[in-house]
Amino acid sequence: MNESNRQKKVAQIIQEDFAELFRKQAAESKQTFLVSVSDVKVTADLSIAKIYLSIFPAEYRKTIMKEILVNKASYRNYMGQKMGKQVRIIPELNFYLDTTLDDVEQIERELKGEGDNPIL
Numbered sequence: 001m002n003e004s005n006r007q008k009k010v011a012q013i014i015q016e017d018f019a020e021l022f023r024k025q026a027a028e029s030k031q032t033f034l035v036s037v038s039d040v041k042v043t044a045d046l047s048i049a050k051i052y053l054s055i056f057p058a059e060y061r062k063t064i065m066k067e068i069l070v071n072k073a074s075y076r077n078y079m080g081q082k083m084g085k086q087v088r089i090i091p092e093l094n095f096y097l098d099t100t101l102d103d104v105e106q107i108e109r110e111l112k113g114e115g116d117n118p119i120l
Helices: 005-028 058-070 072-083 100-111
Strands: 034-042 048-056 092-097
Touching: 005 034, 005 048, 005 072, 048 058, 058 072, 058 092, 072 092
Parallel strands: 048 092
Antiparallel strands: 034 048
């Protein structure tokens, strides 16, 4: 099932707005961490947005994800202010941790023989 142009447009707006928000939050924080929005998928009826986040360094992941989930309502409110004119309903926001880069890194280590893969 292909995404409609409308879905892609809404997903892009969400991705850009959250990238900006997380960049500001990281800058205001005393810690050095990076939260990037790796992907956003929006359901066909635009009611749910799945937001995939990469968080570095890894030791901050649990804390940051917990904080994001606690603040879900205020993030949705933020999106309402940002995109209220463009959509009738503000999608429900679901956040997921994206570990794709970790997986790639692990595979690269294994291929170099640095992992503990018994086959190599």
